[in-house]
Amino acid sequence: MAAYGGDASSAEARRRSKLSAGPHHRDRELAPLDKDRILSCLGTRWLGRDMRLFAQLASTNELAISLAQKGESGTVILAEVQTRGRGRLSRHWESPSGGIWMSLILRPDIPIALAYQINMAICVAVCRAISNLLGLNPGIKWPNDLLIGERKVGGILMEVQAEGERLEYAVVGVGINANIDPSAFPDDWMATSLSREGGSEVSRTALIQRTLLEIERAYENLGSMEIYDEWRRRSATIGRMVRISANSGELVGEVEDLAEDGALLLRRNDEVVRVLAGDCIHLRGMGGL
Ligand code: BT5
Numbered sequence: 001m002a003a004y005g006g007d008a009s010s011a012e013a014r015r016r017s018k019l020s021a022g023p024h025h026r027d028r029e030l031a032p033l034d035k036d037r038i039l040s041c042l043g044t045r046w047l048g049r050d051m052r053l054f055a056q057l058a059s060t061n062e063l064a065i066s067l068a069q070k071g072e073s074g075t076v077i078l079a080e081v082q083t084r085g086r087g088r089l090s091r092h093w094e095s096p097s098g099g100i101w102m103s104l105i106l107r108p109d110i111p112i113a114l115a116y117q118i119n120m121a122i123c124v125a126v127c128r129a130i131s132n133l134l135g136l137n138p139g140i141k142w143p144n145d146l147l148i149g150e151r152k153v154g155g156i157l158m159e160v161q162a163e164g165e166r167l168e169y170a171v172v173g174v175g176i177n178a179n180i181d182p183s184a185f186p187d188d189w190m191a192t193s194l195s196r197e198g199g200s201e202v203s204r205t206a207l208i209q210r211t212l213l214e215i216e217r218a219y220e221n222l223g224s225m226e227i228y229d230e231w232r233r234r235s236a237t238i239g240r241m242v243r244i245s246a247n248s249g250e251l252v253g254e255v256e257d258l259a260e261d262g263a264l265l266l267r268r269n270d271e272v273v274r275v276l277a278g279d280c281i282h283l284r285g286m287g288g289l
Contacts, residue, residue: 030098030179032080033204042209047104047216048076058084061159061173064103068161068169076212078102085175088144088157089279098179099193100204104215106170108222112162116262117223118170119144119158120231125214126154126174127234133210134198139236142255142264142280146176147236150282151192153177174211178204228260237264237280246278 035053042048050072057063057079064077079102082095095101106118126146127138130153138154139147146154157173177193179201185191194202221227232238237255244251244266253268264275 030201032097033078033208035078037205038078038208043213044216046074047219048074048212050075051078052076053078054080056081056083058082059086059173060101060103061086061157061171064105064171064173065159065161068105068171072105073107073169075105076102077104078208086157086173087155093155093157093175094185095175096180096184098195098204100174100176100178100208100211102208103171103173104212106172106219108167108170108219110167110222111165112160112167113165114223115158115160115167115170117227118160118172118219119156120262121218121222121227122156122158122172122174122215124227124230124234125218126156126176126211128218128230129207129211129214130176130194132214133207134194134202136194136197138234140231140234141282142235142237142258143262143277148192148194148197150236151182151190151197153192153194153197176207176211178202178207232258237282241283242266243281243283244275244278245281246275251275252283 033053035051039051052075059082060077060079064075067075081097082093082101085093085095085101087093108118110117123140123144123146127140130136130138136148141147144156145152154174154176158170160170161168177191179195180193182191182193182196218227235258238257239255241254251266251268251273253266253273256265256267256272259265259274262276264280266273266275
């Protein structure tokens with residue numbers, strides 16, 4: 001919670017009281033996802049051809065990791081609801097019905113040092129799917145948030161396993177607030193949903209199909225300049241004043257650029273610092289901060 005500013009304990013108390021206030025998901029009565037419908041018009045060659053859909057799971061990433069450990073590849077796990085959806089750094093990801101909560105098992109033959117290319121490609125692919133299908137234009141808040149305007153509409157969680165220097169598998173979790181009511185979430189999450197932004201319910205089936213197709217295409221173009229350029233172009237972080245919490249401590253500065261290897265280039269007075277991983281808070285122009 002601290003990453004979203006404000007006093008962590010009172011923010012947490014507000015979160016709990018708001019989330020327990022239910023019923024808060026206005027699409028409760030919407031049709032649940034149907035695997036056969038998704039598969040019937042899925043344009044991918046290999047991604048998601050093996051698809052598992054659950055009414056409820058603790059976390060799609062958790063299940064995907066256990067399947068990846070058994071050697072699966074290209075499998076897609078979907079859940080209507082997650083009870084222990086997770087974000088980065090063991091944070092909680094609220095996953096009511098109406099959203100898209102899915103995980104993919106990928107096995108690119110790349111060194112672990114290039115794993116950032118997967119995150120980059122998936123962020124770009126999900127943005128492409130949303131803009132091509134819905135005409136909305138999501139931005140990417142470094143490193144893994146999907147925004148519409150200043151508000152978070154989704155997030156990516158990549159969990160990787162290495163064998164020596166090589167990547168053994170990557171499980172990539174994609175969370176998209178499709179048809180959910182973001183006013184149920186604490187204000188300091190700055191959350192939104194596609195239905196809120198677009199003014200009407202979206203077809204989750206069509207969006208899953210399109211997202212998987214864009215991911216398969218981007219994945220086959222992993223490490224390309226085309227992906228990097230679009231990742232930069234879609235960045236909501238370049239040019240912003242930010243506060244970064246990294247292992248090495250806190251840094252405040254203006255984001256000059258994003259490097260090809262995914263690093264954030266932060267200008268502080270006369271020096272430019274490379275930040276490879278960390279949490280990023282946009283400071284100016286965000287909800288009055
Ligand atoms: C992320 O983490 O943004 C990655 C989220 C990935 C979720 C997917 S869903 C399918 C798959 N299975 C899983 O178990 N997870 C993945 P992070 O950047 O750490 O953001 C987490 C923070 O976002 C939380 O601390 C809240 O402040 C906020 N948050 C939680 N749920 C949210 C939601 N539904 N919409 C917007 N913000 C949310």
